[in-house]
Amino acid sequence: xxxxxxxxxxxxxxxxxxxxxxxxxxxxxxxxxxxxxxxxxxxxxxxxxxxxxxxxxxxxxxxxxxxxxxxxxxxxxxxxxxxxxxxxxxxxxxxxxxxxxxxxxxxxxxxxxxxxxxxxxxxxxxxxxxx
Numbered sequence: 001x002x003x004x005x006x007x008x009x010x011x012x013x014x015x016x017x018x019x020x021x022x023x024x025x026x027x028x029x030x031x032x033x034x035x036x037x038x039x040x041x042x043x044x045x046x047x048x049x050x051x052x053x054x055x056x057x058x059x060x061x062x063x064x065x066x067x068x069x070x071x072x073x074x075x076x077x078x079x080x081x082x083x084x085x086x087x088x089x090x091x092x093x094x095x096x097x098x099x100x101x102x103x104x105x106x107x108x109x110x111x112x113x114x115x116x117x118x119x120x121x122x123x124x125x126x127x128x129x130x131x
Contacts, residue, residue, distance in 0.1 A: 002014070002015065002016040002018065013094075013101065013103065013104055014101045014102060014103045014104075015103060016103055017072045017073065017102055017103050018072075019072055019126040020126075020128070022129045023126040023127060023128050023129065024065075024126070024127045024129065025124060025126055025127075026061065026064040026065075026066045026070070026123075026124070026125040026126075026127060027122075027123075027124050028057060028060045028122055028123045028124075028125075029060070029122060030075075030077065030120040030122040031053045031054075031056040031060060031120065031121050031123075032053065032056065032113070032114055032119075032120055033048075033049035033050075033052040033053050033056070033114075033117060033118070033119055033120075034052070034056065034114065035052070040114050040116045040117050044116070044118075045118075046078065046080070046088045046089050046118050046119060047088050047089070047092055049089075049117070049118045049119040050088070050089045050092035050119045050121075051092055051096075053093075053119050053120065053121050054068075054092065054093060054096040054121070057121055057123060061123070061125055064125070064127075065127055066125040066127050067125075068096065068097055069097075069100045070125040070127050071097070071100070071102045071123045071124065071125045072102050072124055072125060072126045073102055073103050073104070073123065073124040074093070074102055074103075074104040074121055074123045074124075075104070075105045075107070075121070075122050075123075076089060076090065076093055076104060076105065076106045076107065076119075076120075076121050077107050077109050077112060077119065077120040077121070078106070078107065078108050078109065078118065078119055079108075079109055079110070079111055079117065079118045079119070080108050081108050082108075083108075085108075085118075086106055086108050089106075089118075089119050090106050093121060102123075
């Protein structure tokens with residue numbers, strides 16, 4: 001996280017991050033709340049869908065040789081106009097990252113791509129080359 005003097009410290013997120021040279025960038029598609037059979041899990045449950053999305057994001061990152069701690073930016077989409085729903089999802093995503101605090105954008109949107117889908121998260125990760 002990069003401190004941003006002059007910007008509010010009330011917000012519970014990082015404002016900026018950098019990627020140092022000699023890193024391989026990994027761009028994920030939006031992770032969706034789908035099970036291994038392609039079914040949307042937990043219809044109507046924002047928190048449960050957010051947990052599934054994080055698991056799916058971790059799997060996509062792992063396939064590219066990355067982890068959540070390598071993520072340098074996320075975008076979190078929530079199919080809702082209710083701030084409470086956005087906060088519910090944000091808390092699940094933020095908690096999954098633990099002490100790692102990449103900058104993130106949280107958006108309420110009208111609809112997502114799959115039937116009964118409420119949450120989607122895309123990420124950019126930077127994996128350091130070891131020499």
